[in-house]
Amino acid sequence: MHSQEIRRATNIALLLCSSFALAACGGGAGDAGNANPDAGASDTSPHVDSGARLEGDSGTATDTENPSRDGSSEACAGADDPDDLGVDSNCDNADGVATRDVYVNGDTGLDSNTGDPAHPLKSIEAGLRAVKSGGYVMLARGLYAPKTLDLPGTWKIVGGYESTFKGAPKRESTTISVPSSGLVLSKPDDASFAHLMFVGADAEDPKSPTAYVLRTSAKKLTLDDVALRAGNGLSGTNGADGLAGSAGASATSRYESGKTSCDGSVVLAALGGSPGSANDEGLSAGDCSAKVPAHPGSTGRPGSAGTDGGRLPTLTAEGLLEWRNAGDGHPDAVAGHGGAGGCRYEGGSGGGGGCAGKAGTGGTAAGGSVCVLALGGELTITRSLLHTGFAGAGGAGGAGGPGGAGGIGSAPACDTTCSVCTSDTFNCADYGAPGGAGGAGAHGGGSAGGWALGVATVKSATTALDASTTVELGKPGVGGANGLSRGPDGEKHASFHLD
Numbered sequence: 360m361h362s363q364e365i366r367r368a369t370n371i372a373l374l375l376c377s378s379f380a381l382a383a384c385g386g387g388a389g390d391a392g393n394a395n396p397d398a399g400a401s402d403t404s405p406h407v408d409s410g411a412r413l414e415g416d417s418g419t420a421t422d423t424e425n426p427s428r429d430g431s432s433e434a435c436a437g438a439d440d441p442d443d444l445g446v447d448s449n450c451d452n453a454d455g456v457a458t459r460d461v462y463v464n465g466d467t468g469l470d471s472n473t474g475d476p477a478h479p480l481k482s483i484e485a486g487l488r489a490v491k492s493g494g495y496v497m498l499a500r501g502l503y504a505p506k507t508l509d510l511p512g513t514w515k516i517v518g519g520y521e522s523t524f525k526g527a528p529k530r531e532s533t534t535i536s537v538p539s540s541g542l543v544l545s546k547p548d549d550a551s552f553a554h555l556m557f558v559g560a561d562a563e564d565p566k567s568p569t570a571y572v573l574r575t576s577a578k579k580l581t582l583d584d585v586a587l588r589a590g591n592g593l594s595g596t597n598g599a600d601g602l603a604g605s606a607g608a609s610a611t612s613r614y615e616s617g618k619t620s621c622d623g624s625v626v627l628a629a630l631g632g633s634p635g636s637a638n639d640e641g642l643s644a645g646d647c648s649a650k651v652p653a654h655p656g657s658t659g660r661p662g663s664a665g666t667d668g669g670r671l672p673t674l675t676a677e678g679l680l681e682w683r684n685a686g687d688g689h690p691d692a693v694a695g696h697g698g699a700g701g702c703r704y705e706g707g708s709g710g711g712g713g714c715a716g717k718a719g720t721g722g723t724a725a726g727g728s729v730c731v732l733a734l735g736g737e738l739t740i741t742r743s744l745l746h747t748g749f750a751g752a753g754g755a756g757g758a759g760g761p762g763g764a765g766g767i768g769s770a771p772a773c774d775t776t777c778s779v780c781t782s783d784t785f786n787c788a789d790y791g792a793p794g795g796a797g798g799a800g801a802h803g804g805g806s807a808g809g810w811a812l813g814v815a816t817v818k819s820a821t822t823a824l825d826a827s828t829t830v831e832l833g834k835p836g837v838g839g840a841n842g843l844s845r846g847p848d849g850e851k852h853a854s855f856h857l858d
């Protein structure tokens with residue numbers, strides 16, 4: 360054999376070995392010529408053809424043309440790990456090792472079957488329970504919806520096969536459907552998935568508004584040629600508007616100024632001749648000589664707005680990401696002040712101030728859309744696609760209620776010289792002034808918009824994405840309105856670490 364041919368044959372052997380367990384290739388370079396005598400002789404384009412030829416060779420040509428030449432054990436010997444081309448290199452009629460691995464077909468399998476390629480199980484869970492240590496669970500095309508795959512130990516799931524379990528697996532062929540809370544992996548020491556797709560659901564429960572695909576704290580988790588599609592996060596709920604404050608009580612006579620009762624406490628307005636009122640700051644009473652009318656009560660101070668929701672997510676005790684709800688508007692709006700009295704003792708009394716409006720409540724937090732949340736362990740992602748949905752919008756704060764209008768002041772009392780009390784008779788300075796309006800209720804805070812995250816790691820969790828992995832991020836949510844502007848808008852990150 361020419362040196363070039365030897366090198367080619369060795370290359371082929373190495374190519375084969377890359378999909379074998381090392382033990383099968385332990386013979387070293389000296390065996391290369393014997394291991395595949397026909398490969399070197401006929402194959403002129405080993406890199407292009409090797410996979411297809413292997414499948415043909417091992418299944419038919421080699422066996423039928425050389426049925427007994429030192430048995431087929433040498434060409435078919437050794438392990439046959441699942442590979443990208445789905446090559447059955449140990450001649451047991453399926454990629455993988457039929458006696459070691461467990462085969463699953465969600466459409467045609469039965470969990471009472473033996474789990475070999477011709478008699479597959481139906482569910483992934485049954486496959487995981489049945490597989491031997493170091494073995495693979497091999498999935499045929501179809502849709503799977505496991506309740507949980509959180510089994511301890513080391514296990515490997517490979518999907519994308521046709522029902523023959525041979526030929527190159529395609530990740531689009533096998534779909535694992537997961538709820539919006541994500542598939543939880545907390546117990547495995549070392550779990551891996553290859554050649555399949557996870558599809559998450561949209562979040563629908565306001566108590567759990569973020570949509571996940573995987574939530575892992577497995578010691579090691581490896582995803583190779585896996586597509587993860589997260590559903591949409593739920594938007595927050597808008598806060599409730601505050602009620603309007605009650606109107607101030609009007610003065611009924613010179614002897615009875617407006618007595619407004621706000622939440623049980625009575626706010627008195629001034630009687631005739633009095634400068635301002637019990638809750639006033641010395642506003643001037645009417646000045647008869649200058650015909651200056653009594654001073655109306657001033658408007659009460661408005662309430663202070665609720666706090667917006669925080670920008671950053673936090674981690675709940677249940678191990679979920681959470682954007683905190685915005686705060687309610689503060690209940691610190693003040694009632695309007697009572698009106699001042701008329702210029703004389705007999706002058707009119709002031710109207711009571713209006714009650715303050717009630718505060719609006721804060722908007723509730725939005726949910727994000729997250730492909731993988733890693734709470735611990737080592738996450739490795741290669742040749743994969745992470746695709747998030749849209750994150751939810753933050754809930755808007757409720758508007759504060761308007762303050763109540765101030766009560767009307769009274770006309771002057773009639774003295775003995777008076778028969779008809781009108782402003783013409785006594786002038787405007789003699790009338791009681793109206794109360795001020797109540798302060799407006801505070802606006803509730805706006806919650807932050809949810810985030811779109813490819814991978815979120817928390818604390819000690821680590822992640823590594825290779826250059827062949829693509830992350831497609833959906834639109835983050837806008838922040839909820841807070842009266843003046845809005846809460847923090849959501850963000851999007853291919854990976855994000857939360858301490």
Ligand SMILES: [Ca+2]
Binds near residue numbers: 378442445447448454
């Ligand atoms: Ca193989």
Ligand SMILES: [Ca+2]
Binds near residue numbers: 453457
């Ligand atoms: Ca095989």
